[in-house]
Amino acid sequence: MNAEIIAIGSELLTPYRSDTNSLFLTEQLNRMGVEVVSKTVVGDDRERLTAAIALAWKRSDLVLTIGGLGPTEDDVTRECAAQALGRPLHSDSQLAQAIEARFRSRGVRMAAINLRQALRIEGAAVLPNSRGTAPGQWIESDGKILILLPGPPRELEPMFESCLPRLREKTPPSAICRRVLRITGLTESAVEEMVAPIYSRYSNPATTILAAPGEIQLHLRGFGNDSSEAQAHVDELFPKLEAAVGEYVFSTDGASLEETVGRGLVARQATLAVAESCTGGLLAQRITSVSGSSAYFAGGVVCYSNRWKTEWLGVSQEMLEARGAVSREVAQALAEGVGRRAGSTFGIGITGIAGPTGATPEKPAGLVYVALAGPQGTEVQEKRYLGEREVVRWQATQTALDLVRRALQQRGR
Amino acid sequence: MNAEIIAIGSELLTPYRSDTNSLFLTEQLNRMGVEVVSKTVVGDDRERLTAAIALAWKRSDLVLTIGGLGPTEDDVTRECAAQALGRPLHSDSQLAQAIEARFRSRGVRMAAINLRQALRIEGAAVLPNSRGTAPGQWIESDGKILILLPGPPRELEPMFESCLPRLREKTPPSAICRRVLRITGLTESAVEEMVAPIYSRYSNPATTILAAPGEIQLHLRGFGNDSSEAQAHVDELFPKLEAAVGEYVFSTDGASLEETVGRGLVARQATLAVAESCTGGLLAQRITSVSGSSAYFAGGVVCYSNRWKTEWLGVSQEMLEARGAVSREVAQALAEGVGRRAGSTFGIGITGIAGPTGATPEKPAGLVYVALAGPQGTEVQEKRYLGEREVVRWQATQTALDLVRRALQQRGR
Numbered sequence: 115m116n117a118e119i120i121a122i123g124s125e126l127l128t129p130y131r132s133d134t135n136s137l138f139l140t141e142q143l144n145r146m147g148v149e150v151v152s153k154t155v156v157g158d159d160r161e162r163l164t165a166a167i168a169l170a171w172k173r174s175d176l177v178l179t180i181g182g183l184g185p186t187e188d189d190v191t192r193e194c195a196a197q198a199l200g201r202p203l204h205s206d207s208q209l210a211q212a213i214e215a216r217f218r219s220r221g222v223r224m225a226a227i228n229l230r231q232a233l234r235i236e237g238a239a240v241l242p243n244s245r246g247t248a249p250g251q252w253i254e255s256d257g258k259i260l261i262l263l264p265g266p267p268r269e270l271e272p273m274f275e276s277c278l279p280r281l282r283e284k285t286p287p288s289a290i291c292r293r294v295l296r297i298t299g300l301t302e303s304a305v306e307e308m309v310a311p312i313y314s315r316y317s318n319p320a321t322t323i324l325a326a327p328g329e330i331q332l333h334l335r336g337f338g339n340d341s342s343e344a345q346a347h348v349d350e351l352f353p354k355l356e357a358a359v360g361e362y363v364f365s366t367d368g369a370s371l372e373e374t375v376g377r378g379l380v381a382r383q384a385t386l387a388v389a390e391s392c393t394g395g396l397l398a399q400r401i402t403s404v405s406g407s408s409a410y411f412a413g414g415v416v417c418y419s420n421r422w423k424t425e426w427l428g429v430s431q432e433m434l435e436a437r438g439a440v441s442r443e444v445a446q447a448l449a450e451g452v453g454r455r456a457g458s459t460f461g462i463g464i465t466g467i468a469g470p471t472g473a474t475p476e477k478p479a480g481l482v483y484v485a486l487a488g489p490q491g492t493e494v495q496e497k498r499y500l501g502e503r504e505v506v507r508w509q510a511t512q513t514a515l516d517l518v519r520r521a522l523q524q525r526g527r
Numbered sequence: 528m529n530a531e532i533i534a535i536g537s538e539l540l541t542p543y544r545s546d547t548n549s550l551f552l553t554e555q556l557n558r559m560g561v562e563v564v565s566k567t568v569v570g571d572d573r574e575r576l577t578a579a580i581a582l583a584w585k586r587s588d589l590v591l592t593i594g595g596l597g598p599t600e601d602d603v604t605r606e607c608a609a610q611a612l613g614r615p616l617h618s619d620s621q622l623a624q625a626i627e628a629r630f631r632s633r634g635v636r637m638a639a640i641n642l643r644q645a646l647r648i649e650g651a652a653v654l655p656n657s658r659g660t661a662p663g664q665w666i667e668s669d670g671k672i673l674i675l676l677p678g679p680p681r682e683l684e685p686m687f688e689s690c691l692p693r694l695r696e697k698t699p700p701s702a703i704c705r706r707v708l709r710i711t712g713l714t715e716s717a718v719e720e721m722v723a724p725i726y727s728r729y730s731n732p733a734t735t736i737l738a739a740p741g742e743i744q745l746h747l748r749g750f751g752n753d754s755s756e757a758q759a760h761v762d763e764l765f766p767k768l769e770a771a772v773g774e775y776v777f778s779t780d781g782a783s784l785e786e787t788v789g790r791g792l793v794a795r796q797a798t799l800a801v802a803e804s805c806t807g808g809l810l811a812q813r814i815t816s817v818s819g820s821s822a823y824f825a826g827g828v829v830c831y832s833n834r835w836k837t838e839w840l841g842v843s844q845e846m847l848e849a850r851g852a853v854s855r856e857v858a859q860a861l862a863e864g865v866g867r868r869a870g871s872t873f874g875i876g877i878t879g880i881a882g883p884t885g886a887t888p889e890k891p892a893g894l895v896y897v898a899l900a901g902p903q904g905t906e907v908q909e910k911r912y913l914g915e916r917e918v919v920r921w922q923a924t925q926t927a928l929d930l931v932r933r934a935l936q937q938r939g940r
Contacts (some may be wrong), residue, residue, distance in 0.1 A: 162564060
């Protein structure tokens with residue numbers, strides 16, 4: 115079974131908004147073994163929307179529309195779907211009564227326009243909306259299904275979840291199993307060289323490499339008649355890829371690098387404090403984005419000024435003058451100083467030039483020193499990251515977190 | 528003139544990736560007065576892609592495809608576009624020579640598959656790729672234009688920019704002017720009530736309200752035969768909306784709240800330091816995400832532990848015990864303490880429960896105290912934010928930055 119998603123709304127055709135509902139729907143559909151083969155975005159334009167629904171209905175087994183179910187003149191999905199399928203649209207008396215009752219109970223006079231939401235395509239089942247006023251619709255014919263869903267994610271998600279049991283009955287027994295290997299410290303081409311000779315021998319699971327700043331992901335999708343068969347395909351290849359990439363793998367269950375580090379710190383009853391210059395709080399923010407991080411995060415200092423580096427973290431004035439704030443020595447002193455101040459197992463120090471301002475010929479934008487002080491001593495890495503300010507900052511925090519991850523692994527051995 | 532965008536790639540049909548290139552293209556096209564009327568995502572599937580290009584070519588004036596121009600078997604855009612337009616595909620000898628030369632210069636033997644990138648649709652002009660190996664193509668016929676662009680944003684963006692002068696010649700003289708009013712401290716419905724009676728009297732410019740956590744945006748789009756006419760329409764309505772919303776407007780030129788605060792601090796030669804508990808570095812990270820922020824950011828402390836609150840920031844042990852770390856008094860003491868430590872004009876203190884862990888019946892998740900200490904004394908706000916951990920953290924930083932913005936405005940008067 116294949117599916118097609120049509121997202122409706124003129125705001126989705128501006129430079130500011132993109133459709134994200136389809137990611138949720140795709141995830142749910144994939145779990146049932148349903149592949150999404152096309153996505154379309156159209157505005158509140160009757161002619162184009164009718165054509166889009168008609169085309170999708172002709173070529174796909176399952177069509178999902180998102181949005182355009184509100185009460186205003188711009189909300190044309192009901193009319194267009196009815197026209198595309200060649201079915202009349204009726205006012206549903208039960209829906210109309212419910213809408214009127216809702217207004218009455220709030221003591222508000224109902225504008226007639228609200229009755230548009232009571233329009234039902236002939237033969238459609240109504241999908242109640244637990245969190246809003248726009249009901250959805252489910253139309254089935256000739257082995258095909260069309261589902262009209264509302265646009266707001268908090269309304270769409272529970273409504274679509276309520277459709278899953280019925281959808282599962284209609285889909286042939288097939289399943290997709292996904293698993294992701296998350297990697298840091300290698301380039302995309304280096305990972306490709308390590309794993310392509312292995313995964314290219316398998317058509318099931320399918321393997322995709324995705325690259326993000328400071329991270330490479332290997333996505334595996336296994337297909338089968340049921341989820342255990344799909345899982346078995348993934349389970350055969352996954353450990354081979356994991357072994358090939360080795361120590362650069364930081365997560366095999368989807369966990370982020372900060373979650374992986376958090377789990378490791380908890381497991382070893384260790385704590386962490388950070389002193390950041392060029393990353394400006396991003397490292398602390400990533401660590402504390404994990405709920406429960408107060409158990410292992412001892413504190414963070416964003417020390418743009420030299421005064422704090424000396425007064426609070428004990429970096430010597432002489433070193434700052436002789437080596438400069440962006441130097442291997444200052445990174446080390448920051449890591450050791452913040453660990454001492456916090457009384458934590460580990461201390462991280464980061465100093466560098468995030469750019470675009472502040473660069474010099476000797477110290478270009480992207481030059482960053484990352485230090486980790488811990489029970490095994492202090493390690494400092496010198497990095498030259500490429501990219502914009504935020505990309506440099508992000509990569510520096512990846513390096514810092516990965517140093518902690520690796521130190522925890524060594525301690526665990 | 529209207530445009531249609533087709534993004535190509537199976538990874539864009541997974542739950543993990545969505546097309547973002549189209550936002551860039553939409554912005555560029557809108558500036559020329561070209562409206563995007565439809566967006567489609569298709570996988571690396573010859574039949575569907577050919578059908579999508581053929582349909583777009585039939586109904587739209589300008590068709591842009593994104594991706595599928597690499598050298599592998601999956602890269603089928605050239606073939607599909609040729610088929611959709613009913614034109615043959617030839618090997619371009621100049622392109623082929625350039626590809627061979629590139630490999631020779633790197634001393635690498637070229638696999639034959641790379642010559643796929645030399646295939647050119649009959650009548651197409653080649654668009655050089657300054658940052659990659661995949662050339663684009665420009666096909667014009669019957670007053671319509673098809674442009675094939677590569678997928679990586681850093682390759683697509685300069686290539687499309689190089690197309691702009693030629694596109695401008697082809698587009699009838701019409702322009703769209705956009706301007707955005709950014710607001711914080713009000714709900715969407717409150718803003719709607721303030722501005723709907725005003726903007727609903729204008730069909731040009733068109734006004735859209737978008738809501739994000741801690742922020743409401745009013746987007747105005749003016750239409751005209753040239754940019755000054757479009758601009759004039761926006762200029763008539765914009766100040767009326769700005770006046771209606773008043774002090775809640777933090778930006779009229781697109782600047783973020785942290786940029787607005789940064790400009791204000793620079794203008795008044797003031798500095799800022801922050802002490803964060805529940806926001807965990809997010810506030811410092813936002814402030815320092817602005818290039819040049821070292822001129823006014825004096826430092827940040829992420830003080831999860833009470834020890835740092837007392838030792839470094841001077842919060843008294845008695846207060847922590849009597850009031851609890853999440854209290855009005857501690858927020859105030861943090862703000863004053865960090866300002867004193869940094870010797871800065873302003874100090875911010877934030878303490879609260881970001882959730883989901885750490886909540887109690889008296890102190891529920893979402894309860895946050897935000898304090899600003901400055902020359903006019905110290906102000907503390909008690910907030911109860913709704914939403915997930917990251918949404919609570921974000922809103923708390925909005926409140927903090929807005930306190931600084933307002934204090935700077937008062938000083939400026």
